[in-house]
């Protein structure tokens with residue numbers, strides 16, 4: 001018996017989610033055989049506890065998530081039994097960066113839901129594991145990339161994309177670079193001096209900034225990209241190139257892939273994962289968990 005649950009974050013998508021949920025309910029009323037149970041999240045962390053409760057048994061469970069990357073992250077962090085759980089993302093948040101890797105941009109959540117339920121196609125995808133504790137579906141960032149999220153979270157106006165551009169520009173103008181000691185796949189490697197350091201599963205961060213254009217979500221590899229020290233006057237041009245997916249090819253940037261990375265810093269640093277912040281970190285370990293997540297996708 002396959003249980004179907006819809007987890008909805010009513011605060012995502014600038015509060016428009018409830019209107020969409022009403023349309024979903026209308027469609028479900030017309031299709032009562034589907035028997036979808038709807039859960040509204042009430043606070044931060046609620047989606048994690050819901051997912052934990054719903055996936056701890058042996059029943060086959062489909063979790064549909066109506067919300068942004070943050071809600072998807074919460075659900076991912078709650079999944080107990082990956083073998084019996086299918087996750088379907090109905091993107092309705094401010095960023096929706098992860099689904100860009102699936103080439104889903106501005107879809108109608110109802111069309112997606114119909115596709116997931118009428119003709120389910122499953123893709124086994126990777127996720128990132130931070131410090132053996134926190135799961136991230138899209139990306140983990142350090143230094144300025146984490147501070148940009150911190151700064152953006154304090155903004156109330158503008159579109160998410162504009163918020164990210166403003167936050168990136170302001171932080172880049174006043175941010176300094178940090179030295180990171182890297183160990184890549186357990187091989188002690190080099191020191192790098194970087195202003196911006198991201199470890200991607202998906203291709204984009206910050207509402208469409210493409211930092212890892214070649215990243216694949218099922219190749220068992222972390223796509224690392226970083227910005228070295230650069231002339232601050234080039235900040236805007238860097239961001240424009242990032243938007244077009246060309247930042248990864250600039251001489252100020254570097255990139256590589258790996259399965260695991262350890263990063264040591266001399267000073268406390270902020271780590272960001274799928275938009276969540278973890279402060280006061282000096283040692284960061286990120287590893288890929290290959291193809292553990294059963295993700296519902298739309299057949300092209």
Ligand SMILES: [Mg+2]
Pocket residue numbers: 126200201215216217218219220221222223
């Ligand atoms: Mg990958």
